[in-house]
Amino acid sequence: MALFVSTDCFLPALKSQLGFVQHEGQNRSCGNINLLHLRKAPNSPFLLSAPALEIKPHVQSKGRSSFSQTAAVKHLTGSVTKTQGLRFAVVVARFNEIITRPLLEGALGTFKNYSVQDEDIDVVWVPGGFEIGVVATRLGKSGKYHAIVCIGAVIRGDTTHYDAVANSAASGVLSAGLNSGVPCIFGVLTCENMDQAINRAGGKSGNKGAEAALTAIEMASLFEHHLK
Ligand SMILES: Nc1c(NC[C@H](O)[C@H](O)[C@H](O)CO)[nH]c(=O)[nH]c1=O
Numbered sequence: 001m002a003l004f005v006s007t008d009c010f011l012p013a014l015k016s017q018l019g020f021v022q023h024e025g026q027n028r029s030c031g032n033i034n035l036l037h038l039r040k041a042p043n044s045p046f047l048l049s050a051p052a053l054e055i056k057p058h059v060q061s062k063g064r065s066s067f068s069q070t071a072a073v074k075h076l077t078g079s080v081t082k083t084q085g086l087r088f089a090v091v092v093a094r095f096n097e098i099i100t101r102p103l104l105e106g107a108l109g110t111f112k113n114y115s116v117q118d119e120d121i122d123v124v125w126v127p128g129g130f131e132i133g134v135v136a137t138r139l140g141k142s143g144k145y146h147a148i149v150c151i152g153a154v155i156r157g158d159t160t161h162y163d164a165v166a167n168s169a170a171s172g173v174l175s176a177g178l179n180s181g182v183p184c185i186f187g188v189l190t191c192e193n194m195d196q197a198i199n200r201a202g203g204k205s206g207n208k209g210a211e212a213a214l215t216a217i218e219m220a221s222l223f224e225h226h227l228k
C-alpha cells in the first residue's frame with residue numbers, strides 16, 4: 001500500500017526535525033498531498049522504517065518523478081550474525097563489582113551466543129567508572145578492536161559525587177568513541193539505589209551488559225562491512 005505524506009500538515013520546526021526536504025517548485029498544498037521527498041535527518045530522533053514508507057512516486061507531465069522512491073535508498077545496518085573476525089574489548093569497572101561482574105558475564109554470554117570467539121575478546125579491569133574513558137580511548141586507538149564495551153555501575157550515595165562519576169563515565173565513553181573512531185558502547189548503569197542496579201544486572205529488568213554486547217556486535221559489523 002502506498003503511503004502519501006504531506007509535510008505541510010506539520011509545524012515547520014517539526015518538519016525540519018523529521019528531515020523533510022522541500023525542493024524548488026514543489027507543490028505546497030496540503031490538500032493535494034504532493035510534497036514527498038523525505039529522508040532521515042542526521043539528528044532526527046525519529047526512525048523511518050522502509051516498509052512504513054513505501055512511497056509511490058508522483059509522476060509529473062514530463063515523465064519525471066517529483067520525489068524519490070524509498071526502494072532506491074540504501075539502508076546500511078550492521079548484522080549481528082556476521083561476527084567472524086570481529087574483535088572486541090570489554091572495559092569493566094571494579095567499583096560495585098557485585099553488579100559489574102554479572103554485567104560482564106552477560107556481555108560474555110552474548111558474545112558466545114553470537115559466535116564471537118573467546119580469543120577475539122579482551123577484558124580490561126579498571127578501578128571505577130571514572131577510569132573507563134581513558135582506557136577505552138587507548139584501546140580504541142590501538143587498532144586491535146572493532147568495538148569496545150564499557151561496563152560500570154554508578155550508584156547514588158549521600159553526596160553529589162554520583163553526578164560527577166556518572167557524567168564522567170558517560171562523557172568518557174562518548175569521547176573514547178569519537179576520538180578513536182571505534183564504537184565504544186555505554187554499558188554503565190547509573191542508578192538511584194542498589195535495587196535498581198540488581199534489576200538491571202540479570203534481574204527483572206534484564207542484563208544491560210548483555211544488551212551492550214549486542215549493540216557492540218551490530219556497530220562493529222556496521223563499521224566493518226559498510227563504513228570502511
Ligand atoms: N562511587 C562510584 C565510583 N567511584 C570511584 C570513581 O569511579 C573513581 O574510581 C575514583 O574517583 C578514582 O578516580 N565508581 C563507580 O564506578 N561507581 C560508583 O558508584
Ligand SMILES: CC(=O)[C@@H](O)COP(=O)(O)O
Pocket residue numbers: 154155156157158159160161162163165
Ligand atoms: C556514586 C558514588 O560515588 C557514591 O558511592 C558516593 O557516595 P557518597 O555520595 O555517599 O560519598
